[in-house]
Amino acid sequence: MTRILLTGNRAAAWGARLARADYLPAFPITPQTEIIETIGSWIDSGEMDCRMATLESEHSMITAAGAAAATGARVFTATSSQGLLYGMEMIYTVAGWRAPFVLVNVSRGLASPLTLEPDHNDVLATRDSGFLQIHCATCQEVLDSILMAYRLGEDARVRLPVIVNLDGFYLSFTREPVETPDPAAVDGFLPPYDPENVRFRASAPLSQAVVVLGGSPYSYFRYESHLAALNALEAHEEIAEEFARTFGRTYGALDTYRTEDAEIVFVMMGSFATKAREAVDRLRQAGRPVGCVRPRLLRPFPEEGLRRALAGKRGVAVIDQNISMGKGGVLYGELASALYGLGQAAPVLVSFIGGLGGRDISAEEFYEMAAVTRSAAEQGTAPPPRLLYTLDELREVRKLQAIAHVERQGLGEES
C-alpha cells in the first residue's frame, strides 16, 4: 500500500488497473481523456493486461462495453457530459442486458450553452436507465468506488452495470494523496468475475432474444431490473463492510458528517460536499450544530438511511448541483419523497441550486444557507428555492448582454 498524489482521472485508471479490467472501449472527451490515456500507456508498457479498442463514438463505445460484458469479460469504460448523452440510447439498452460493467463518468455541465466545468445534469440524465450510480467526493473514493462497483454490479443479486461519477476539474484534474491498495489484497476482495449464464463466445454465434411484444413480458423484465437495483442496497452494505475490513476505509450508501447532534443538515452530492464539511467545521466553531449528509449511492436511492439520518432534524438545506427545468433540484425532489410521511419528525426542507457549470460555492454561502434554513425551521415554512447567484454575477452578465446588444445592432437585428 503506497500513498501517492493522483488526479481523480488517474485514480480512476488505477481502479480499472487494480480491478484487472479485461477490456476498455474508449472515445476521448474533456475532462475524461486522461483516464483512457493513462490506461493506454500502461497497456503499452505492459503494466496492465487489457485490450483497448478506440471506437468512433460513445454510442458504439457503450455498445461495445455491454457486448463485451455479455461475454463475461470484466469491462471498464469512461466518458463525460455530451459523450454520455450521445451514447444514451445504448445506456438504457445495455442496462437491460443485465451484463455488469463499470462506466466512469466525469461530470461536466451539458450544452447549451456549452461548458467544460462540472455539474450533475449529465449523470442524472441516466438516472432511470438501470445503471446503478455511485457519486464520489475525493480522488481516493474514486479508486475505491470502482473496486466496490465491480463487486456490486457482479453480485448475483444485482447484475447491473454501474456508473461511478466524479466531478470534472474539482476531482478529474486535481491531485490529492491517494492510497493505492496492494494488488494481492484487491484480488482477494475482488475475485475474477463469474458470469454464470452470460456466455457469448467467439466463433459461436448466438442471438440474444431481447424483443418482447406486449406490455406484460416487458413489465416483468423492467420490474426485475428495478428489484435488482433495490437489492444493491443490501449488497452494498455487505461489500462496504468487507472493504472496510480489508482496506480500512469505510463507505456507506450515505456519507454522514457530524449529524448525530446536528439541528441543521446540508444534503448534497459529489466533490462540493467536502466544501460543505469544511463549512460544518467552521459553523460548529461558531456554535451552530450543523452536519452534512452526502448520498454516495443515487441509484439505488438509500431512502431508509436518509429517513434515519434526517428524522427529527429541524431543517435540511438540499444543495442541488443540477436543475430540472420546470421542476427544480432533482435531489430535493428525491429527498422530499423519501421523507414523506415522517409527520412531526420531518425537517423543513429548503432547496438551493448551486455549482451549475462549476460555479464555485463560497464558505460564506454555506454559512448563509445554514442561517436561511435555521430561520425557515423556526418559522416552520420553507422559502422558495434559491439559485446561488450574486448581484456581482448578474452585473457581469449584463456587461456581456450589452456587448450582445451592440453586436445585434451592428447586424441590423435590433435597433
Added chain:
Amino acid sequence: MKTASRILGTALFLDGFEVQDAPRYGAERRGAPLFAYVRASRQPINERGVIRRPDLVIVADDTLVPMPAAGVMAGLGDFTVLLVNSQEAPSVWKDRLNLKGPVLTLPATAEDRQELRFAGAACAGAAAALLGVVSRGATERAIREELGPLGAEVVAANLERALAAFDLMAGHAGCVQEGTEVSASGYRHPEWIDLPFEDARVAAPAIHGAATSVEVKTGLWRTMRPVIDYSRCNRCWWVCSSFCPDSAIGVNAEGRPQIDYEHCKGCMICVAQCPPHAIEAIAERAAAAAEGGRP
C-alpha cells in the same frame, strides 16, 4: 505552471503535508494562459476549487499582469506575497499595481528560449523557499519525481534552476503567512439576488457575429514567436499551414507561407512540423524589442 504546481505540491507532500494541486484551463491548451494552484495543510483538506484568498501568488510571465482576462491579481490581499518572474524591480511592480503586500521578483528567465523552459522549475523552487516549510531536499526530490520520465538531462537542468531560485529566495524564507479561513460568525453575507425572468430575445445564449475569432488577438498569448526563414522554406505542401491549430499561417499567391502574428498563439507546432526546419522559434520579448514593441 502545471508542472510548477506539481513540483511544489510533491515537495510539500514529501515533507509531510496534505496537498491538493490542480491546473485550470479552458478549451485552448497549447500556448494559452493558464494558472494552477496548490493547497497544503497538516490536516486533511476539505476545501476545493480555485483558491479565493491566496497567501502566495506567482506570476511566471509578467506580460500577463496587465491582461484583465488572465486575472492574475484576483484575490490578492494585503498580506499576499506576490512573486513576479520579471526583469523589473519589485518596487516598480509595487507602484504599478498599487499593492500593499510584499512583492518579490525572480530575475526573468524569459530572455532567451533556453531559459524560458525552466521558468516553471525556477518558480517552484522560489515558492518552496518562500513558504519556509519545505526543505531544499524535498524540492530536489520533487523535481526528480515530477520530471524523471523526461530523462536525466532535463532533470539536471531543471534542478539547477530550481535550486538556484530556492537559494536566491532563502533570505525571504517564511515570508508567506498562512491566512485564516472565513469565520462563520460575522462573515460578509452573500449578495444573493432573485434572478428575474427575461425575454428569450435577451436570455437565449446567442450572440450573432461574423468572423469573431478574428477579434480575439491570440497573438498576445505568445511567449515564443515562430519566424520563417524563406531561404530554407521549400514551400513543401505547406505542412506548417495545415498543422497550425489557429489557422494563423496563410499562403500567398507565390505559394509562400505567411504567419499572422496577431493570431499566432505561439504553440510551436509549426516549428516542430516543418520538414526542412525552416521555422525558427525566437523569444517574443527579444523579437518585439527588436521591432520596438509588441505586435
